[in-house]
Amino acid sequence: MKSITKQKTTEEIQQGLKGLDRVFVVGCGTCTTMTKTGGIDQVEEIKGRLQQMGKRVTGSTVIPTACDDMTELSLKENEQFIRSADCILSLACALGVHRMSLSLGKPVIPGVDTLFIGVEETPGFFREACAQCGQCILGETAGICPITACHKGLVNGPCGGTNNGRCEVDKEKDCAWTLIYNRLNAQGRLELMHRYQPPRNHHVALKPRAVKIV
Amino acid sequence: MVSRFKEALNSGKFVITSEVAPPKGTNLDKMRHHIDILKDKVDAINVTDHQSSVMRFPSLGGCLAIKEKGGEAILQMTCRDRNRMALEADLLFAHSRGIGNVLCLTGDAVPVGDHKEAKGVFDLDSLQLLKTIRQMAAGQDLGGNKLEGVIEFCAGAIVTPEARPIEPQLIKFEKKVEAGAEFFQTQAIYDLENFARFMEYARKLKTKILAGIVLLSSARMAKYMTENVPGIFVPQNLIDELAATPKDKVLAKGIEIAGRTIATLKKAAICQGVHIMAIGKEEVVPDILAAAGL
Numbered sequence: 001m002k003s004i005t006k007q008k009t010t011e012e013i014q015q016g017l018k019g020l021d022r023v024f025v026v027g028c029g030t031c032t033t034m035t036k037t038g039g040i041d042q043v044e045e046i047k048g049r050l051q052q053m054g055k056r057v058t059g060s061t062v063i064p065t066a067c068d069d070m071t072e073l074s075l076k077e078n079e080q081f082i083r084s085a086d087c088i089l090s091l092a093c094a095l096g097v098h099r100m101s102l103s104l105g106k107p108v109i110p111g112v113d114t115l116f117i118g119v120e121e122t123p124g125f126f127r128e129a130c131a132q133c134g135q136c137i138l139g140e141t142a143g144i145c146p147i148t149a150c151h152k153g154l155v156n157g158p159c160g161g162t163n164n165g166r167c168e169v170d171k172e173k174d175c176a177w178t179l180i181y182n183r184l185n186a187q188g189r190l191e192l193m194h195r196y197q198p199p200r201n202h203h204v205a206l207k208p209r210a211v212k213i214v
Numbered sequence: 215m216v217s218r219f220k221e222a223l224n225s226g227k228f229v230i231t232s233e234v235a236p237p238k239g240t241n242l243d244k245m246r247h248h249i250d251i252l253k254d255k256v257d258a259i260n261v262t263d264h265q266s267s268v269m270r271f272p273s274l275g276g277c278l279a280i281k282e283k284g285g286e287a288i289l290q291m292t293c294r295d296r297n298r299m300a301l302e303a304d305l306l307f308a309h310s311r312g313i314g315n316v317l318c319l320t321g322d323a324v325p326v327g328d329h330k331e332a333k334g335v336f337d338l339d340s341l342q343l344l345k346t347i348r349q350m351a352a353g354q355d356l357g358g359n360k361l362e363g364v365i366e367f368c369a370g371a372i373v374t375p376e377a378r379p380i381e382p383q384l385i386k387f388e389k390k391v392e393a394g395a396e397f398f399q400t401q402a403i404y405d406l407e408n409f410a411r412f413m414e415y416a417r418k419l420k421t422k423i424l425a426g427i428v429l430l431s432s433a434r435m436a437k438y439m440t441e442n443v444p445g446i447f448v449p450q451n452l453i454d455e456l457a458a459t460p461k462d463k464v465l466a467k468g469i470e471i472a473g474r475t476i477a478t479l480k481k482a483a484i485c486q487g488v489h490i491m492a493i494g495k496e497e498v499v500p501d502i503l504a505a506a507g508l
Contacts, residue, residue, distance in 0.1 A: 151323050152294075152334060156341040157386035159320045160374045160401060163444035169323045181382040193385050196393070199298060199342050199356065 002119070003031040003067075003093035004126045005038065005112040013046075014053055016109040017089065022056045024078070024085040025111075026100060028066035028092035035126065037112050038062075038091025046091065046111065058085040066096030072103045082106055134204035140192045142183035147200075149176035155197040217314025218286045219258040220368035223397055223422050228480045229487030230508065231288065231399065231424055232499050233260035234280075236271035245271075246279060248496040253285030255500050258315060260399070260489070263290040267327025274304060277313045288370075289313050292321025297337040298346070298356050305350060309365040316367045317399065318343040340371055341386070344393040370397035373423075374445035375412035376405065384415065391419045399489040401445040402428035404452055406478060413484050422486040425479055429492045429502065430468040433457035469498055473505020480506070 008016070017023060025043050032038025040062050047057045059081030063074040075082060082088065087107040090097045094114040101108045116128040131148045137155065138145055147153045151169045158177035161168030165178040184190050205211070222229050232255075234248045252259050261276030277287035289308050291301065308316070318341075324334040338346065346356055347369045353361050371390045377383035387398075398416075403409045403425050416423050428446070430436045433456035436448040452471060459467040476488050492499050 152320060152336045152339075154320065154336065154339050156339050156389060158377075158382045159339075160372060160377070160383075161323060161326075161444050162377065162382070164378050168444050169325050177382050178379060181379070181385070185381075190385075193382070194389065196341065196345075196389060198345075199338050202337070 002034060002117070002126070003095060004115045004118040004128075005032050005035055005093050006115055007037045007042070007091075007112050008110070010049060010053075013049075013089070013109075013111055016111075017050075017053070017055065017087065020086040020107065020109065021054075022058050022085045023050055023087060023089050024058050024082045024106075025050070025060040025089045026066065026075075026092060026096070027060070027062040028096050029062050029064040030066070031093055032066075032091055032096075032112060033062070034120070038093075042091055046089070050089070058082070063092065063096070066090075066092030067099050069099075071096070071099045075100065075103050079104065133200070134209075135201060137197070140195065140197075141180045142187060142189070142192075144176060144180045144183060146176050146180065149174075149179070155200065157193065215314065215366060217368045219288065219315045220396070222257040223368070223486070227487075228508075229422070229424060230256045230490065230503070231258045231260060231487070232256045232490040232492065232496070233262060233288075233290075234276060234496060235262045235265060235494075236273065236276045238268070238270050240271070242271070242279060245276060246283070249280050249283055249285055251496060252499055253280065253283055255503060256490075257487075258286040258288045260288040260290055260317060263292045263319070263321070264295065264327070265322070267294065267322045267324050267329070269327070269329055274308060274313075277308065278311060281312055286315070287313055288315040288317050290317045290319060291343065292319045293336050293338045293340065293343055294321030294324065294334055297335050301338065301343060302346065302350065302355055305347065305365050305367070306361075309367065314366070314368060316347060316369050318347070318369060318371050318395070341389055341393050344369055344371060344390060344395055348394045368396055369394060370399065371395040372401065373398045373416075374401040375403055375409050376401065376447045377445045380412075387416070388419065391421045395421055397422040397424060397486075399424045400426040402426045402439070402491065404446075404448045404475070406475065406484070408447075410482075410484055416485075424487040424489040425475075425485045427472050427475060427488050427490045427502070429472050429490075429495055429498065430456060431495065432464055432468075465495070465498070469501050469505050472502045473507075476502070476506035476508070480508075 027038040027043040043060050061078050087109050089109050089111050091111045097108050097110050118126040119129045121127050128148050133147050162175040167173040167175050232252050234245050261273040263273040273290050277289045280287035320340045324332050350365045353364050373387045433453050436453045439446045440448045
């Protein structure tokens with residue numbers, strides 16, 4: 001499981017850094033390194049771009065895993081360079097931004113957009129696999145999640161937009177319910193597709209979701 | 215109060231429905247004109263609900279315009295733009311204003327329309343909407359609360375006999391019947407042999423099927439729909455027939471094809487009726503009916 005990100009455009013980054021001239025850049029050694037959006041190479045690359053924008057880069061680091069509790073320590077090690085900056089530009093995902101915002105009190109500006117939690121299906125190809133809805137029905141849908149893989153998140157079968165096993169929003173995208181049908185059929189469990197699925201409970205846990213594991 | 219449309223469905227007659235599309239804006243003249251043309255020619259008129267995810271005057275407003283003219287309306291309701299509370303509230307309102315029929319649809323995806331950045335809701339799906347109508351008719355909302363005054367609708371849904379693959383579609387079709395769909399209006403059908411096969415299957419289920427008739431206005435349109443519209447397949451012989459027709463007679467040819475399709479369906483008692491979609495050429499619906507001998 002990885003947090004999948006895409007780098008913001010130069011214009012968007014420039015907009016985010018409006019009025020913030022001295023910048024400390026932070027990348028992440030885990031997800032954004034793997035997606036090549038915030039690893040060592042991308043941190044170096046963006047430093048050059050920031051200088052072209054007329055920004056002053058006070059320093060940079062790549063935190064091993066920006067979302068965990070070691071982040072505070074990594075930032076502490078760079079405290080003098082961060083203190084002299086107006087902000088941190090984050091090339092970690094939103095979870096990293098969240099974590100970085102908890103220490104040193106400097107504004108943290110995201111340099112990437114966090115898209116989804118996904119898996120790498122083939123090298124370099126990431127797909128959303130779980131929407132973390134809190135009511136898993138994968139056991140009834142042959143391990144293919146209709147909440148995630150169906151554009152409309154339908155739980156009772158395909159819509160009328162399915163076409164030769166493809167989705168109406170993208171001819172390259174498989175129709176989730178055709179895949180589910182095929183796999184249930186192969187498993188001899190098609191009766192599961194005949195089962196009525198009631199409306200989803202969107203408040204399994206109230207937002208923002210939190211859980212204490214003891 | 216049983217709706218006039220439901221009475222027609224239960225009468226055993228060959229039922230005819232058609233549809234009007236509300237405008238983008240507040241000028242209702244064209245829609246009202248189409249209602250005038252259709253209201254005495256068909257058993258009920260559907261009003262589309264932001265069809266193809268293009269924002270328009272609401273279906274509910276179109277249905278009221280039909281009521282005002284003494285016509286029978288079928289409220290199309292998609293699950294794309296409203297959560298369950300908004301859908302329930304609209305059902306209460308529609309019932310209070312004498313609208314007696316609802317067609318339950320999931321709705322096209324938002325990105326195919328003209329508000330590509332809007333949020334697609336899909337809090338319910340078409341099946342769950344059908345169940346909601348039954349639950350509210352029995353006096354209870356989806357929160358489990360008692361209603362003061364219940365709703366009553368003749369509720370229907372859609373099915374795509376040309377869907378490929380057909381099997382997943384048929385499972386959903388069966389689930390819709392079980393959820394209480396009293397009638398189905400199908401996606402456009404042109405291949406009558408395939409449709410007859412579908413009807414052999416559908417006849418086993420207790421519901422009424424109105425075959426979808428979409429007017430073909432050119433060979434290009436027929437080819438485009440076959441290649442691009444999910445669930446529509448126009449056989450090559452019909453495309454050839456249109457292509458061989460001089461340009462100024464091609465609309466008449468489309469009317470003739472629609473008419474003879476309807477006549478065949480009726481004569482062979484293949485299904486219980488038809489739903490005619492003229493898509494912008496509502497003026498010719500009476501001509502289609504005349505061509506069908508109706």
